[in-house]
Amino acid sequence: MDDIYIEKVLSGDREAFRYFLKEYKDMAFSVTMSVVKDEYIAQEVVQDAFVKAFNALKSFNRQSKFSTWFYRIVVNEALTRLKKIKKEIISFNADYEAYIPDDSFLASLKEEEQTYLINEALKKLIPNESLALRLFYLQEESIKEVCEITGWSESNTKVTLHRARKNMHVVLSDLMKSEFNY
Amino acid sequence: MERSKDRFSVLMQKGKLEMPFSDFEENTMNRIHAEMKYKTSIHRSLRISFIFFVLGTGFGLVVNSMLANADDFIMGISPDTILMAFQVIFVLTVIMQSENIYKLFTKLKAD
Numbered sequence: 001m002d003d004i005y006i007e008k009v010l011s012g013d014r015e016a017f018r019y020f021l022k023e024y025k026d027m028a029f030s031v032t033m034s035v036v037k038d039e040y041i042a043q044e045v046v047q048d049a050f051v052k053a054f055n056a057l058k059s060f061n062r063q064s065k066f067s068t069w070f071y072r073i074v075v076n077e078a079l080t081r082l083k084k085i086k087k088e089i090i091s092f093n094a095d096y097e098a099y100i101p102d103d104s105f106l107a108s109l110k111e112e113e114q115t116y117l118i119n120e121a122l123k124k125l126i127p128n129e130s131l132a133l134r135l136f137y138l139q140e141e142s143i144k145e146v147c148e149i150t151g152w153s154e155s156n157t158k159v160t161l162h163r164a165r166k167n168m169h170v171v172l173s174d175l176m177k178s179e180f181n182y
Numbered sequence: 183m184e185r186s187k188d189r190f191s192v193l194m195q196k197g198k199l200e201m202p203f204s205d206f207e208e209n210t211m212n213r214i215h216a217e218m219k220y221k222t223s224i225h226r227s228l229r230i231s232f233i234f235f236v237l238g239t240g241f242g243l244v245v246n247s248m249l250a251n252a253d254d255f256i257m258g259i260s261p262d263t264i265l266m267a268f269q270v271i272f273v274l275t276v277i278m279q280s281e282n283i284y285k286l287f288t289k290l291k292a293d
Contacts, residue, residue, distance in 0.1 A: 014211075014214060014215065014218065015211070017211070017214060018207065018211060021206075021207045021210055021211070022207065025201045025206060025207070026198065026199065026200050026201055027198070029199055029200070029201045030197070030198050030199040033199055039202060043201070043202075043203050043206060046201070046206075047206070047209065047210050047213065050210050050214075051210070051213055051214060051217065054214050055217075111196075114193065114196050115196040115197075118193060118194065118196045118197045119196075119197055119199065122197050133194060133197070134194075134197060137190075137191055137194035137195065137197070138194060138195065138197055138198050165190065168190075
């Protein structure tokens with residue numbers, strides 16, 4: 001499907017680019033939020049990434065999936081913006097001895113409470129870790145594709161994912177304690 | 183262990199966010215259209231400036247050869263001095279205009 005719309009855009013039908021906006025805006029927003037942690041900045045970054053992708057579409061060589069190529073642009077834009085704003089992101093220092101919660105409590109919560117907790121926890125993780133989790137679990141990219149999007153080595157990606165999973169559990173535990181007195 | 187991983191995977195699916203700004207699509211498309219319009223106008227300016235650059239250079243060369251063949255003093259200034267002054271101004275103008283056109287080209291490429 002992507003290929004059809006790429007051809008349309010390249011042949012001069014600018015409006016055909018709407019397809020990519022509809023298809024990828026939410027995931028691009030999720031990925032950007034992992035890095036910049038602010039909705040308004042994330043919106044700007046995603047818009048910049050879409051405009052960049054539109055301008056660079058003719059250089060897309062189709063050796064990888066369109067989504068992989070596009071998310072790479074999104075991640076680069078987000079990291080560049082992060083450097084620019086030099087926003088102080090309070091990094092979460094994991095206490096590996098911390099109690100890791102039983103998922104069953106989380107599973108017993110209402111759907112919207114779970115969604116709230118997961119997104120709050122992802123906000124508290126450092127950009128690299130929340131980015132790795134969102135790409136790997138949400139987009140269901142393979143390790144190889146996560147490497148391609150982020151530019152990290154395979155071992156680095158695996159280590160980041162492992163740390164991210166552990167930290168996610170610890171952050172969730174803290175949140176459940178503070179929000180639900182678990 | 184596997185079950186716990188699966189549960190984690192299911193939980194992570196809830197981490198997908200939706201773009202909260204309803205006008206995002208429209209704004210982005212408007213920006214794309216505006217940028218394309220701007221690019222088209224730059225292309226046109228570049229073409230016009232290139233044509234005038236070539237015409238101006240040609241005209242300068244004609245004036246230069248006319249001055250080189252002139253024998254009469256103009257307002258009491260010798261033809262050699264006028265030719266020298268003209269050549270200096272001509273070369274400087276050509277260099278400056280070439281630089282401007284080159285900058286416009288690279289800007290267009292970068293955009």
